Amino acid sequence: MTIDTEVAALRQVPMFKDIDPSRLKLLAFASERIQYKAGQRLFLQGDAADAAYVILEGRADILLKTPGGDVKVAELGRNQIVGEMAIISDTPRSATVVAGEASAALRIDKRVFLDLLVQFPQMAIAIMREIARRLERTNAQLVSAQRG
Amino acid sequence: MNKSLFKYIWRYSRREQIIIFLVVLASLPFYYVSLDLPRRIVNEAIQGRSFQNGQETASFLGISLAWPGWLGGGETTFWPGFQVGRLELLFGLSFLFLFFVLVNGWFKYWINVAKGALGERMMRRMRFELFSLALRFTPDALRTVKSSEAATIIKDEVEPIGGFIGDAFIQPVFLGTQAATALIFILLQSVWLGLMAGGVVGIQFIVIPRMRRDLLRLGRMRQIESRRLAGRIGEVIDGMEAVQVHDTARWERAEIGHRLFHLFDIRFRIYKRKFVVKFLNNLLAQMTPFFFYAFGGYFALRGRLDIGQLVAVIAAYRELPPPLKELIDWDQQRLDVQVKYDQVVGYFASDRIIHRDDDAPEPDDEPLVGPLRASGLKAFDAYGNAVIDNAAFDIALPASIHLVGAGGPGASTLARILAHRDTGFSGELKIGDHDLANLPRSAIGRRIAYAGSEPILFPGSLRDNLLYGLKQNPPAPQEQTEEELRRLLEAKRTGNPFESLDVDWTDLGQAGAANRDELDDRLLDLLGRVGLEQDVYRFGLAGRIDPERNPALAEQIVDARERLRTKLEADGMADLVEPFDPDRYNTRATVAENLLFGVPKSRDLVGRALAEHPRFREALGRAKLTDVLVGLGAEIARTMTDIFRGVPSGHPLFDQFSFIHADELTEFDDVLKRVGVRGRGGPTRDDRTRLIALPLAYIEPRHRLGLIDEALQDKLVAARATVREILARDGADEIDVYDPDKIAMAAPVRDNLLFGRVNESVADARELVRVAGAEVLAEMNLKKDLERVGLDHQVGPAGRLLTSSQRASVNLIRCLVKRPDLLVVDGALAAFGEEQVDGVLDLLMSETEGRTLTIVLPNDHHADRFDVTMQFEGAALSVEDRRTAPERVTAAAAE
Structure with missing residues (x-):
């Protein structure tokens, strides 16, 4: 398992797809590849956000706390990123994420991520573009929800 | 110390000086003979004057003295000697000359050694005396004394004085007599030449010292400036935090730059003057031979001097300038050293020193018991304001006393007076029959303990610092x-x-312990009760075990290693740790660790130094790994230069992740260009070393560059034996090899317990392993042993490796462990948090049960816990004793 496969995985993430290959390689190099057993936690709702994760193998479940216990609200598969919004907005984790099966994830440290954004404006612009797209999408969903 | 340097030297080295002087005297006749022999060789043997008038033989080894004409002439014979032929005479005299050269050499050697030893001993004495004086600085003087200045004085400034002492008396005597002998010899040969030589000597002696006076003044300035420089550097280093916090490095640099300029200026002026003097000296010395050749030759031609005499005179004259020059140097040195000595003695002036006799017999050690009584007690601050005004009290001891200052300095001052830290008070203060103003030193050390607000720790282990207070009396x-x-x-x-x-x-008796183990237990108990148990345990895990000193524990750690492995396997966590296996590559360890397969004991086998280590390189060569590693290094360098390009140097990403330092990026570009070239213009030796250093730090699962496949792993494992063999050649012992059945002393306990590397790729691996390890140690009851190892933890200079509350704890425990009759705590609790203070107070109370505890607290929140509260309102003191009803207080006062 080399850094090149991880770069390929990062490239699948919409947020990173426009980023220069050598930057992406630096991001991968400065990140850690971590293995999880089924049920092992990536992070806990309410914790301080210290990293984002890209799922490399397996899948992750997103759980929300409810009075009746944790409820699974979504499932993430390969090459999907999770936890990135909390490290950008500097807010606590909004959900708990656990490995749904034996999985591997690339852990992108918050400081490394932000350092890279500060250092390479084209990276920051790529991220902004992705966030703007998401906002647009959310707005569109909101509008359709109101209509519906 | 004596005001006059020469009196000081004479007082302590009279005997040695006289012995050396006598030896010098004894050497003079030999010296004279060695001067006279060349004349005899030329005249008697070569020119054959002894064989005039058809004589076949001449006298050899005859002892006689020929008197010059102006002393009446004639010859006195002491012993007639052997009769020998001309050739025999030549060789005989020549060998005799050689013999006397050797004898003179031996004398010089003996005298030099004796002088050296004398100087070193006197220097040792002075250093020790100065250090003893430094230990006696008054608290007042301590406010202005700079530690680095005192250190410079004791270490550097005394050194030239020591070097001079050996020469102080002997040098002038030795050189003076030597010069005089040579001069007399010349005089005996020829009065005129003698007078000429004497004249030049006279000029040298009168003119040059005058020119040197200015040098001395400058020398004194230089000494003071250098000392200030040392003091200033010490201040800046000690205050580095302030310098960095306020970013005043520029100012500090400018300040030091100015001082250096000033110092340079002084030194440059000294050099200029010095070389003028030297020039003059040389000129005079070189002019004399001119007189000798001209006038000596003239006398010889006129027959008033024979050739042999002329040769001998010139030879003797050659001997004259060196002693003279040295004599003048000695005079210069004398003045110079006298200046230094005056400065040193002035620094330790008697008004800055507490007067006492260190060697006076100690009075018997008596407990400090009985009532604490004061009457008319007054103390003033530096500005003459009353801090304690006319205090009087009578408190039965032992008691727990609570001093409250209400923001004023009174409480702290009284605490310092009680602990004998402050002696500037008037009035009467007694414990039982002991007057606190004149308490003997030993009683202060053994019976009183004082914990101030600034803990003073010395570099060394935690244990050494805790037991420092028990090191009063030599065993x-x-x-x-x-x-x-x-x-x-x-x-x-x-x-x-x-x-x-x-x-x-260490005085075990005073701590109430039977042996060191018991003492350790007591220390651990006290540390635990101030809340440092976890800290000490962690220190223990990071500490090292010497299997020879502690074989049982070493064995238990090896057992614990087994248990941890079994436990991890049983809990399905075996993948968390990749154990060291002599026959398998450890993927979680660096390439260097895999090759060495042990813990380096020296810095030469760590980091880039390893790539330069000649033996390691030899081993790589033997294992055919050099080119492989160079190739891997090039691969890593290529990736690094690619992905880090554009990242500015000093960026945190560099420090954290890059194999290559930011400044080296362009250099590696060049290296990589050369790597592709064969022959000329190819990689240099240095390039190869730099490239080899890169893969040595490489860990495949962490760096993920896909460089190490299984074939290479096998090759690296196979190279282990070669590396070990070559590194261990000639008895070198630089590696503590990993052995499943042994402990590696060079590695911390934690690593020994693990005996492998944590698999960081597994989520939470480190924490899970830590917990499992702690459980194993707890099961095997090894926690206590590890805490004991933790007592060996090094605290760093001034304890800087500890946190401030750890330092404060050490300060308190150091006082508690010597079980003083009177413990004074003044501000030592400030470093503890509010909730910790309660626990510490509990500890102090229970540990001083039956003894007296006096503690200064900022408020009266805890007043109820104490027997007595002494409250200051400004300088006025009121005392409340809770043990006695109010009427009994008056009754006690009336008694």
Whole structure:
């Protein structure tokens, strides 16, 4: 398992797809590849956000706390990123994420991520573009929800 | 110390000086003979004057003295000698000359060694005396004394004085007599030449010292400036935090730059003057031979001087300038050293020193018990304001006393007075029959303990610091080895202490412990009760175990290693740790660790130094790994230069992740260009070394560059034996090899327990392993042993490796462990958090049960816990004793 496969995985993430290959390689190099057993936690709702994760193998479940216990609200598969919004907005984790099966994830440290954004404006612009797209999408969903 | 340097030297080295002087005197006749022999060789043997008038033989080894004409002439014969032929005479005289050269050499050697030893001993004595004086600085003087200045004085400034002492008396005598002998010899040969030589000497002696006076003034300035520079550098280093916090490095640099300029200026002026003097000296010395050749030749031609005499005179004259020059140098040195000595003595002026006799017999150690009584107690601050005004009290001891200052300095001052830290008070203060103003030193050390707000820690282990207060009295001397006797003899000669450091000074009795183990237990108990149990345990895990000193524990750690492995396997966590296996590559360890397969004991086998290590390189070559590693290095360098391009140097990403330092990025570009080239223009030796250093730090699962496949792993494992063999050649012992059945002393306990590397790729691996390890240690009851190892933890200079509350704890426990009759705590609790203070107070209370505790607290929140509260309102003191009803207080006062 080399850094090149991880770069390929990062490239699948919409947020990173426009980023220069050598930057992406630096991001991968400065990140850690971590293995999880089924049920092992990536992070806990309410914790301080210290990293984002890209799922490399397996899948992750997103759980929300409810009075009746944790409820699974979504499932993430390969090459999907999770936890990135909390490290950008500097807010606590909004959900708990656990490995749904034996999985591997690339852990992108918050400081490394932000350092890279500060250092390479084209990276920051790529991220902004992705966030703007998401906002647009959310707005569109909101509008359709109101209509519906 | 004596005001005059020469009196000081004479007082302590009279005997040696006289012995050396006598030897110098004894050497003079030999010296004279060696001067006279060349004349005889030329005249008697070569020119054959002894064989005039058809004589076949001449006298050899006859002792006679020919008197010059102006002393009446004639010859006195002491012994007729042997009759020998001309050739025999030549060789005989020549060998005799050689013999006297050797004898003179031997004398010089002996005298130099004796002088050197004398100087070193006196220097040792002075250093020791100055250090003893430094220990006696008054609290007042301590406010202005700079530690680095005192250190410079004791270390550097005394050094030239020591070097001079050996020469102080002997040099002028030796050189003076030598010069005089040569001069007299010349005079005996020819009065005129003698007078000429004497004249030049006279000029040298009168003119040059005058020119040197200015040099002395400058020398004094230089000394003071250098000392200030040392002091200033010390201040800046000690205050580095402030410099960095306020970013005043520029100002500090400018300040030091100015001082350096000033110092340079002084030194440059000294050089200019010095070389003028030297020039003059040389000129005079070189002019004399001119006179000798011209006038000596003239006399010889006229027949008033024979050739042999002329040769001898010139030879003798060659001997004259060096002693003279040295004599003048000596005079210069004398003045110079006198200046230094005055400065040194001035620094330790008597008004800055507490007067007492260090060697006076100690009075018997008596407990400090009985009532604490004061009447008319007054103390003032530096501006003459009353801090304690006319205080009077009578408190039955033992008691727990609570001093409240209400923002004023009164409480703290009283605490310092009680602990004998402050002696500037008037009035009467007694405990029982002991007047606190004149308490003997030993009583202060043994019966009183004082914990101030600034803990003072010395570099060394935690244990050393905790037990520092028990090192007051030297233990009984052990059996004396020859080395020890030699040390004692030297100590006696130089006024140094006789006490040995090889024996344990720790006074177990005072701590109430039967042996060191019990003492350790007590320390751990106290540390636990101030809340440092976890800290000490962690220190223990990071500490090292010496299997020879502690074989049982080493064995248990090896057992614990097994248990941890079994436990991890049983809990399905075996993948968390990749154990060290002599036959398998450890993927979680660096390439270097895999090759060495052990813990390096020296810095030469760590980091980039390893790539330069000649033996390691030899081993790589033998294992055919050099080119492989160079190739991997090039691969890593290529990736690094690619992905880090554009990242500015000093960026945190570099420090954290890059194999290559930011400044080296362009250099590696060049290296990589050369790597592709064969022959000329190809990689240099240095390039290869730099490339080899890169893969040595490489860990495949962490760095993920896909560089190490299984074939390479096998090759690296196979190279282990070669590396070990070559590194261990000639008995070198630089690696503590990993052995499943042994402990590696060079590695911390934690690593020994793990005996492998944590698999960081598994989520939470480190924490899971830590917990499992702690459980194993707890099961095996090893926690206590590890805490004991933790007592060996090094605290760093001034304890800087500890946190401030750890330092404060050490300060308190150091006081508690010596079980003083009177414990004074003044501000030492400030470093603890509010909730911790309660626990610490509990500890202090229970540990001083039956003894007296006096504690200064900022408020009266805890007042109810104490027997007595002494409250200051400004300088006025009121005392409340809760043990006695109010009427009984008056009754006690009336008694």
